Amino acid sequence: MSRTHGRFGLVDGQTWFEDLGSGNGSSLRTGDGRSGPMTPHQRFGLVPGMVLQLGDCIIRVVAA
Numbered sequence: 001m002s003r004t005h006g007r008f009g010l011v012d013g014q015t016w017f018e019d020l021g022s023g024n025g026s027s028l029r030t031g032d033g034r035s036g037p038m039t040p041h042q043r044f045g046l047v048p049g050m051v052l053q054l055g056d057c058i059i060r061v062v063a064a
Contacts, residue, residue: 004020005020005022005026005054005055006018006019006022006054007020008046009043014045014064015045015046015061016043016044016045017038017043017044017046017052018041018043018044019038019039019041019042019054020040020041021041022040022055024054024055024056025037025038025040025055026038026052026053026054026055027052027053028044028050028051028052028053029050029051029053030049030050031047031048031049031050046061046064047061047064048061048062048064049061
């Protein structure tokens, strides 16, 4: 994962993540088991139970 892989933000109380067109990409798995690659430059709202994979790094959302 590079320094510019993606970014997290907060808008109107909603936490989100956006892949910034990274070379290794990002993927998202929801609490109900659905998963897939994230579209670059699109913000995805985060909720507890989601799992982000950013390159080799795995991040579990426990609170948003």
